Amino acid sequence: MSAQPHPTLPPVRLPSEAELAREALGAPLFARAVRLARWAGPDTRVGVGGELAADGLAEAAAALGLDPADEDAPVLASQAWRVALDTGLVEVTEPEENGEEDDGEEEYGTAAPGEDLALVAGGAPADVLDLWLAALDTVLADVAVPDLDDLVDALEEGGTIDFDRLDWNPQREADFLDGVLANLYLLTAAERGAGQGPVPLPVLAASMVVPEGMGAPTDAVLEQVSDAMMRLDDQFRQLEPIGLVEFRPVDEALMADADDEELAAGSVAGELDDEDVARYGMVRLTPLGLYGVRARMREAGIAAPAVGELADKGADALLDAVCDYPERAAQAEIGQWLDGRGLPEAVAELLAAARGADAAAPLRRLRCQQALALAGPEAEPAVRAVLDDPELGGLARVWLAERGAADVPAPDAELVYWLTVDTIAAQLAADGPFGPGAAGAGGTSGASQGEAAELPLLMESLTSHHTGFFDRAWRVEHPATAEVLEAMGRLHPDRKAAKEARKAAFKARSRRR
Incomplete structure (x- = not known):
């Protein structure tokens, strides 16, 4: 497969290899190929290239239980034989190069079950899937070829294909x-x-x-x-x-x-x-x-993640990866990562990985917060340990408050504003490669469309509940302060507040210089 212009693909959720192998064995064309491989024997005659002789094709169709009166039966048998041949389910001994015996009659080779046929019943699911992938390659190659009638019509007198006339590349x-x-x-x-x-x-x-x-x-x-x-x-x-x-x-x-x-x-x-x-x-x-x-x-070298791939990785790799995942896929990945780990240790590792002042850090903290939502009360000691951390203290207080924990220290105003900027920065980053504004017909979103629509409402709620919000916000010591205020200037539903946000963004940028 040639590389396609999808540099970052959303992760897929796949069944187990055992389930996929059962699906592969049940695919009609692959199942027919397996049946023909078991049918092949000393009396199976093949020509150059391993194709079945004409009478052998009829016998193969009969072995598959196809109706001999059905005009598609030979085609189905031929397709199944080609798959069996290309995947190694069948091995052939081809005739001599001249293809004729001394008496002028056409000479044939023979066929027998291949060594790989044993993998169908006795191999691991991965072995079956490898065979199916080889079969898929054969089918895709056939699908890319134009209709045979068009090829025949396009043949020149010399027996070669006129590709210009066929318009086939x-x-x-x-x-x-x-x-x-x-x-x-x-x-x-x-x-x-x-x-x-x-x-x-x-x-x-x-x-x-x-x-x-x-x-x-x-x-x-x-x-x-x-x-x-x-x-x-x-x-x-x-x-x-x-x-x-x-x-x-x-x-x-x-x-x-x-x-x-x-x-x-x-x-x-x-x-x-x-x-x-x-x-x-x-x-x-x-x-x-x-x-x-x-x-x-x-x-082909294209990054195509699957949910569950990160289960054996560290928390830093997990949070970095799920920042680019749609929210539900991120939650599923985090849930699998937590399974089988000691919860206090896993939570401590997640919190440590959530720290940072880089552009992706707010979204890492948001994903960490989503991970903590899956944690039970045994995570409380690890969460309390970061209450005084300037980057994690806010999300720790939120987690503890949501669970009705006692003795949760109230945040000071500086922490409240820092957490506000961090939260909005994370939501803006979540509307990333798969966000509503960035996706086409197949796009998805790090934040759901509902969340993206709620962001202006969140901004309006914050400014209405905090008098002089923008006078304080531009002074917040957060790497994303200016970017957040600029976004509020674009998205805030109140025109006056949006104007104040733009002024505050200018001050924040001037302060950074």
């Missing part, structure tokens, strides 16, 4: 498919996106065609979206049997009734209800598909 096709899968992965992984439901095919097609920032698509762009939809419709039909996706094809009646622009316009513009949108095709990555695309991304 193998690398371009592979890159397009990689881009589609990367976008589908992003939509599936997104906390607010299609991870909770299938993706409309026009949305996926538009993500590959419509230029970023374009308003209403032109007729020419809509035609490209329609072409991409039909291309994806064919490709996802081929990808479903390997277990990569669940797919509802484009309604054939819809295709017959609409021209290209009509086919794409309504769904891209969001003018249809859910039932009508479904007629344009719907697709979602299965959990196994999510695993497969992630594996390909990681092989």
